[in-house]
Amino acid sequence: MATGASIGRAFGMVVQTLYESHPKWHLFSACQPDVPCITPGVYALVGAASMLASTTRMTVTVVVIMFELTDALIYVLPIMLAVTVSKSVADAFGKDGYFEGIINLNGYPFLSMDQEYVLRGTSDELMVRASEMTVITAGNETLQSITSLLQESTFSGFPVVRSQESMMVVGYIARSDLAMAVERALASELYTDSTPCCFARESFDFGINMVDFRPWVDPAPITISHGTDINQVAETFRELGVRYLLVVHHGGLLGIITKKDIVRAVRMQSRNYARSSLSPLLSWLWPLQRFAPSPQPQRQSRLPIFSSESQITIQGFKSYKDETTTDPLSPHHNVVVGRNGSGK
Structure with a gap:
């Protein structure tokens, strides 16, 4: 609730600043000149209610709690609208609320009474x-x-x-x-x-x-x-x-x-459902990956340096990057260095 109230009040202060800067906008046409029009505290109240509803998946309970806290019937309608929208958005990402998440993290066997399970098998x-x-x-x-x-x-x-x-x-x-x-x-x-x-x-x-x-x-x-x-x-x-x-x-x-x-x-069904829900988005984003620059890591490797033309023996190892290196011990051999490390 504190987080939602902070976000709501910040948004209310932004709207209040816009009203003070541009009072003639059509958005503020219903505001009277001598009467305070924008109250950031109301935005904080609505933000707290919406955050609580989206976190706990409660609707009517949140509206009743906010009405009992304020004892103002005029704020019930905006609170109901905010609660409905916030819960709908939260349900789009998952049906479990905060308390269900805590239960799942602790590994308790819990089956929600509000959720419908569609399982396959006997x-x-x-x-x-x-x-x-x-x-x-x-x-x-x-x-x-x-x-x-x-x-x-x-x-x-x-x-x-x-x-x-x-x-x-x-x-x-x-x-x-x-x-x-x-x-x-x-x-x-x-x-x-x-x-x-x-x-x-x-x-x-x-x-x-x-x-x-x-x-x-x-x-x-x-x-x-x-x-x-x-x-x-x-x-x-x-x-x-x-x-x-x-x-x-x-x-x-x-x-x-x-x-x-x-x-x-x-839980296995929920994970499969999450994968199937994200697969259309991932398939849509997959073609966009070709426009992203591919990273070129500077990997160090070790390559054997050969001693002479007649007899190939390992004299030591030399660190390399993608370049053509000439063996100082045998100037007749040019060693082309690559990521495969073949040394050919």
């Missing part, structure tokens, strides 16, 4: 395959195996399957919840490293001492079918605010898609 192309994932078997884990899993992997969550053969999904547990539950179990004297763990109702046995992880397991994770369009996947992430989606086929786990995968695809 969920099968974007997901991480089940063979590359670390899954938890509902009734075949011990406290030691779960501890090793946390130490050896860096995943933020783990799908819980009925068995490694069927890969039927029975739940999902976050890494933070699993680590907290394991820490509590290790602190208790009731469990040892070989104590079995329970992650599903059908795997619980009341006759055996087991570590019950069921309170931390999400028994109904959000899933999508394989072959789902990526645009529908992105819409699901944006509308539901989930961090992951399990890709299944008839209940069997095929893979997982995280929000970061979708954000990565969106």
